[in-house]
Amino acid sequence: MSGPQDIHDYLAAFDDIPGTRVFTAKRARQGYHLNQFAMSLIKAENRERWKAGERAYLDEWPMSEDQRQAVLARDYNPLLDLGGNIYFMAKIFSTDGQSFLQAVSTMSGMSLEDYSAMMIAGGRSPEGQRSIRDKR
Amino acid sequence: MARITAGVASSHIPALGVASDLDKTAEPYWAPAFAGYEWTKRWEEEQKPDVVILVYNDHATAFDMKIIPTFAIGCAEEYQPADEGWGPRPVPVVKGHPDLAWHIAQSCILDEFDLTIINEMEVDHGLTVPLTMMFGKPAAWPCRVIPVAVNVVTYPPPSGNRCWALGEAIARAVASFPEDLNVQIWGTGGMSHQLQGERAGLINREWDNHFLDRLEGSTQELRHIPHIEYLRETGSEGIEMVMWLVMRGALGATTRTLHRHYHVPASNTAVGHIVLEPVGE
Numbered sequence: 126m127s128g129p130q131d132i133h134d135y136l137a138a139f140d141d142i143p144g145t146r147v148f149t150a151k152r153a154r155q156g157y158h159l160n161q162f163a164m165s166l167i168k169a170e171n172r173e174r175w176k177a178g179e180r181a182y183l184d185e186w187p188m189s190e191d192q193r194q195a196v197l198a199r200d201y202n203p204l205l206d207l208g209g210n211i212y213f214m215a216k217i218f219s220t221d222g223q224s225f226l227q228a229v230s231t232m233s234g235m236s237l238e239d240y241s242a243m244m245i246a247g248g249r250s251p252e253g254q255r256s257i258r259d260k261r
Numbered sequence: 262m263a264r265i266t267a268g269v270a271s272s273h274i275p276a277l278g279v280a281s282d283l284d285k286t287a288e289p290y291w292a293p294a295f296a297g298y299e300w301t302k303r304w305e306e307e308q309k310p311d312v313v314i315l316v317y318n319d320h321a322t323a324f325d326m327k328i329i330p331t332f333a334i335g336c337a338e339e340y341q342p343a344d345e346g347w348g349p350r351p352v353p354v355v356k357g358h359p360d361l362a363w364h365i366a367q368s369c370i371l372d373e374f375d376l377t378i379i380n381e382m383e384v385d386h387g388l389t390v391p392l393t394m395m396f397g398k399p400a401a402w403p404c405r406v407i408p409v410a411v412n413v414v415t416y417p418p419p420s421g422n423r424c425w426a427l428g429e430a431i432a433r434a435v436a437s438f439p440e441d442l443n444v445q446i447w448g449t450g451g452m453s454h455q456l457q458g459e460r461a462g463l464i465n466r467e468w469d470n471h472f473l474d475r476l477e478g479s480t481q482e483l484r485h486i487p488h489i490e491y492l493r494e495t496g497s498e499g500i501e502m503v504m505w506l507v508m509r510g511a512l513g514a515t516t517r518t519l520h521r522h523y524h525v526p527a528s529n530t531a532v533g534h535i536v537l538e539p540v541g542e
Contacts (some may be wrong), residue, residue, distance in 0.1 A: 134419065138489045144459030145497050149416045157326055160289040164325040166346055202458060211457045211498075212414060218348030225275065225456060226528045233461040239460060244526040245290075248453070250462025255493040 141258050146205040156208020160188040160195070163209070166216040175220065201232045263361065263435045263442035267300070267308065268508040268516070268537040270476070271394055273317060273449040275386040276528035278350055281393045294532045297522025298394045301536055304520070309403070311444040314431060316367075316390055316409045316507045317449045320345070322385035326451050329415050330377035332427060334369075335384075335408035336362040343383035352389050352398075358405035363436055365407065372498050374427055384408060388427035391449045394534070411504050413450070417488065424503045425484040428510025435511075450455045450501025450509030452523075453494070454530035463496040470523060471504060473535055479515040498530075508537075515540040 139147040146152065153160075161184065165171045175182045180186045195203045196217065204214055218228035230240035233249075243249060255261050277294065280286050288293045320342045324330065340355040366376050388408055396403055409431075412418055419427075428446070435444050452469040455461050475483050483506055491500045509516070522534040 126376045135341065135488075137491065139416075141491055142460070142497075144461075145455065146458055147416055147492065147494070147497060148414060153326065153415050160321070160326050164321055167344060169344065169348075172346075179486065205457055210321070210414060213326075216321065216346045222347075224279075224528070229456050229461045229529050232458055234459055244462055244464075244529065247525050248531065249455075249462040250459065251463055251468070251494060254460055254463060 141256050142235050143238055143257050148210045151173075152208045153210070154208070156192075156210065158186050158188045159192045159204070159207060160213035162188060162196075163213040163216045166220050172220050199231075201228065262376075263312075263444050264436040265432055265444050265446055265511055265539065266310070266538075267445045267519075268512045269273050269395065269445060269535070270448045270505045270508055270537075271534045272393045272451055272527070272530060272532045273387045273390040274527045274530045274532065275345075275390065277532075278386050279340070280395055282417055291527070291542065294524045294527045295394075295512065297524060297532070297534055300510050300520045301395055301534070302397055304536065305403075308445070309443065310370060311442040312361055312405045313408060313443045314407045314409060314444060314511075315391065316411060316504045317387035317391070318413045318501060318504065319321040319410050320385050320387055321414070321474035323379070323382040323410070325465060326428050329412055330410065331412045331419050333377035333379050333410040334362055334366050335364060335379045335382060335410070337380050337382065338383040340382060340388075340406075340408065342389050342541045343385045345385050350389055351456055352393065353401045355384055355392070355402060355406050355408075357389065359437070360440070361444075362407045364438050365431055365434040368437060369427070369430045372430045372433060374430045377501065377508070379408075382408075387449060387499065391447055400500055409507065411507070413425070413503065415486070418500055418503060420488070421486050421503045421506050424506040425481070425486075428507040432511040432513065435436045446508045446511045448505035450504050451457075451495070451499055452502060452531040452533035453496050453499045455496030455521070456498050456529055458497070462529060464494075465494050465499075466523070466525060466531065469531055469533055470495045473523065473533060476505065476509050476535055476537060477516050477518045483509065511541040512537055
């Protein structure tokens with residue numbers, strides 16, 4: 126890692142990881158207002174306003190309609206596709222009273238019970254999950 | 262003169278903080294994760310560090326998308342525990358050490374590490390959970406803390422090599438501080454975990470333990486692990502382990518392991534913890 130590295134090669138490799146959205150500059154730019162909206166929920170008074178009217182609160186932010194709909198649906202994989210970052214999205218599910226375990230399980234395509242059991246059994250194996258191209 | 266006497270690494274999983282705050286640490290799910298810190302709690306009581314340089318990452322708390330510093334150092338008198346969306350943790354205020362922090366900031370900048378200086382911020386679970394794991398639930402934290410925040414959220418984070426070299430620069434800075442201080446450096450975050458997407462829940466016990474093995478001794482193998490390897494092998498959030506390399510770099514050429522702990526799971530994550538001491542050169 127010492128010395129200059131080609132940024133194009135560096136970024137291209139991320140697309141070869143199964144089931145993963147790396148938070149690159151492209152996503153950070155696309156999701157800027159989505160993430161800043163979520164960040165605003167760090168303040169208790171904003172959480173109260175949000176709970177009182179989600180749609181009206183979202184309309185105060187210059188987000189795309191896709192982003193707004195995915196927030197209202199708490200559909201986290203599409204939110205990541207639309208530029209959301211998990212630590213910012215955490216402000217939304219924390220406001221809902223959800224733990225990281227509960228919210229993350231919804232992205233895995235598994236029930237909370239099955240996901241929790243998988244974690245207690247040692248987590249998801251990296252076998253076959255490292256590279257789409259190399260199937261390893 | 263100030264001296265770095267030990268290095269500590271630990272996961273900073275928020276659920277560990279919640280388990281402590283709600284007095285659930287004896288429950289069967291949590292007990293094995295916490296048991297591996299009992300040795301360290303006793304050891305810290307004997308060591309009585311004056312200052313802990315605590316390397317961690319902010320999780321959309323002090324830094325939002327407006328400003329993304331790669332390396333930042335806290336130079337404030339104190340830091341309040343942040344409200345991360347579920348109310349602030351009921352833990353003591355974190356007292357800083359502005360004299361040493363400013364000294365490190367100035368020294369590192371002259372040493373070509375252009376740190377961002379923070380004079381006001383709140384601190385999230387990334388910083389307060391390690392304090393809980395090492396010190397339990399005291400009325401006041403038993404030492405001063407210098408937060409060193411590393412961006413591992415927006416890509417690219419700094420390379421492992423750069424983190425290691427920052428540790429070396431911090432060690433040089435500490436060694437030139439005239440006050441007689443017992444300083445520890447902690448690296449936090451990790452180990453393997455993925456909090457997003459269909460691959461969520463990934464854990465790599467073998468890789469994590471290989472990493473722990475190589476923090477000891479004089480090997481510098483870890484500083485050359487590329488980001489893509491962390492991503493493939495340890496999940497998208499396993500990249501936090503680059504912060505352990507700031508700690509390792511600060512310990513000098515050779516280290517010895519005093520204590521080591523590994524447990525799966527806590528929430529979505531593999532708990533890793535190690536206590537190292539520098540071996541005299």
